[in-house]
Amino acid sequence: SAVISQKPSRDICQRGTSLTxxxxxxxxxxxxxxxxxxPGQSLTLIATANQGSEATYESGFVIDKFPISRPNLTFSTLxxxxxSPEDSSIYLCSSRDRGNGELFFGEGSRLTVL
Amino acid sequence: xxxxxxxxEMTATEGAIVQINCTYQTSGFNGLFWYQQHAGEAPTFLSYxxxxxxxxxxxxSSFLSRSKGYSYLLLKELQMKDSASYLCAxxxxxxxxxxxxxxxxxxxxxxx
Numbered sequence: 001s002a003v004i005s006q007k008p009s010r011d012i013c014q015r016g017t018s019l020t021x022x023x024x025x026x027x028x029x030x031x032x033x034x035x036x037x038x039p040g041q042s043l044t045l046i047a048t049a050n051q052g053s054e055a056t057y058e059s060g061f062v063i064d065k066f067p068i069s070r071p072n073l074t075f076s077t078l079x080x081x082x083x084s085p086e087d088s089s090i091y092l093c094s095s096r097d098r099g100n101g102e103l104f105f106g107e108g109s110r111l112t113v114l
Numbered sequence: 115x116x117x118x119x120x121x122x123e124m125t126a127t128e129g130a131i132v133q134i135n136c137t138y139q140t141s142g143f144n145g146l147f148w149y150q151q152h153a154g155e156a157p158t159f160l161s162y163x164x165x166x167x168x169x170x171x172x173x174x175s176s177f178l179s180r181s182k183g184y185s186y187l188l189l190k191e192l193q194m195k196d197s198a199s200y201l202c203a204x205x206x207x208x209x210x211x212x213x214x215x216x217x218x219x220x221x222x223x224x225x226x
Contacts, residue, residue, distance in 0.1 A: 096212070103147070103203070107155075
C-alpha cells in the first residue's frame with residue numbers, strides 16, 4: 001500500500017495558538033480522512049477530504065476549528081485552531097488502499113497544549 | 115448514527131486463543147475491518163470482511179454476521195508481541211461516500 005508521511009510527529013503548543021499538520025502521500029489518492037485519538041481512546045473521525053471540494057465534517061467538528069486543505073491528490077493539511085488543553089491528542093491522517101479499501105495511516109501527530 | 119462496541123480490556127496467556135468481539139449498528143454497512151495498534155504507533159490493518167463467514171490469515175481470523183451486526187477477531191497461539199489494542203472499524207456508505215468509523219477498541223494483555 002501507499003505510504004503517508006505526516007509532520008510534525010509531535011509538538012507542544014501554547015493555548016490560543018494554531019498548528020497545521022501536513023500529510024504527504026506517495027501516490028495519488030481520492031479520499032483522505034482525518035482522525036483524532038485522545039489518550040486511551042479509539043479513533044474519532046474529524047472529516048473526510050476529497051480533492052477539489054470542501055471537506056465533510058462529522059458531528060461535533062466544525063471548519064472554523066479544524067480547517068482542512070486538499071490542494072491536490074497527494075497532499076492534505078489539518079489545522080487545529082485556537083487550541084486549548086482539551087485539544088491535546090494524537091491526530092492521524094489516512095487514506096484508502098485500492099485493494100480491499102482498508103485504511104492506511106500516517107505516523108500521527110501528538111499535540112500537547114499547555 | 116453508528117454504534118460500534120468492543121470490550122474495553124482482555125487478558126490472555128501466551129500460547130492461548132482469544133476472541134475479541136465487535137457489535138455494530140449502522141445503516142450503510144459496506145465492510146468491516148480489524149486493526150492492531152501498539153502503544154505510540156499508528157493502527158495497522160489486520161483483516162477485512164464484507165460477506166458473512168470466516169476469513170483466515172495465519173494466526174488471525176475474522177468472522178462476520180451482517181444479520182446480527184457482529185464480528186469477532188480470533189487470535190491463535192498468542193505471543194507477547196500481540197499485546198496491543200485491537201480496533202474494529204465499519205465502512206459506511208450512507209452519505210454517498212465511504213467513511214470509516216472505529217469501535218471503542220480492546221486493549222489486549224498477553225501474559226507469560
